[in-house]
Amino acid sequence: xxxxxxxxxxxxxxxxxxxxxxxxxxxxxxxxxxxxxxxxxxxxxxxxxxxxxxxxxxxxxxxxxxxxxxxxxxxxxxxxxxxxxxxxxxxxxxxxxxxxxxxxxxxxxxxxxxxxxxxxxxxxxxxxxxxxxxxxxxxxxxxxxxxxx
Numbered sequence: 001x002x003x004x005x006x007x008x009x010x011x012x013x014x015x016x017x018x019x020x021x022x023x024x025x026x027x028x029x030x031x032x033x034x035x036x037x038x039x040x041x042x043x044x045x046x047x048x049x050x051x052x053x054x055x056x057x058x059x060x061x062x063x064x065x066x067x068x069x070x071x072x073x074x075x076x077x078x079x080x081x082x083x084x085x086x087x088x089x090x091x092x093x094x095x096x097x098x099x100x101x102x103x104x105x106x107x108x109x110x111x112x113x114x115x116x117x118x119x120x121x122x123x124x125x126x127x128x129x130x131x132x133x134x135x136x137x138x139x140x141x142x143x144x145x146x147x148x149x
Contacts, residue, residue: 012028012029012048013030014120015027015028015029015030015116015120016120017113017116017117017119017120017121018113018116020034020112020116021034021109021112021113021114021115021116021117022109022112022113023112024108024109024112025112026045026047026048026050027050027115027116027119027120028045028048028050028119029045029047029048029050031045031047031048032045032046032047032048032050033045033046034052034112034115034116035108035112038107038108039061039107039108039111041055041115050119052115054118054119054124055115055118055119056118057111057114057115057118060110060111060114061106061107061110061111061114062107064106064110065102065103065106065107065110069102069103069106070099070102070103072102073095073098073099073102073103074099076095076098077091077095077098077099080094080095
């Protein structure tokens with residue numbers, strides 16, 4: 001297992017995002033909690049002090065749940081209705097619990113995984129690269145490359 005060194009000289013093991021995220025643990029130490037509610041992130045880790053301000057999973061968890069859980073559940077409901085034409089109560093007993101379970105249960109582990117992946121891979125907003133150095137002419141008339149800094 002590799003380690004990660006911080007500015008203060010602290011050394012933390014590099015933890016896999018899939019393990020820490022699904023468990024809802026801090027991506028740096030693996031001990032602190034990531035959530036304070038069902039989907040609400042804490043401000044920071046209570047164990048190592050890592051601020052979770054970097055975390056922005058946006059609609060990622062909902063997208064994955066819609067694609068991989070909701071669509072099959074709705075297809076099941078439609079096939080059930082078209083093939084068997086059951087009474088409404090059958091949908092209340094079968095389809096409603098299926099859709100609720102497949103939509104709600106994966107949200108928290110997926111959000112935790114995405115937040116921990118952002119920390120692990122140091123993901124952030126895109127930034128423009130500094131422009132390449134340009135040639136300039138000094139007072140003596142000779143061409144030199146300008147320094148980048």
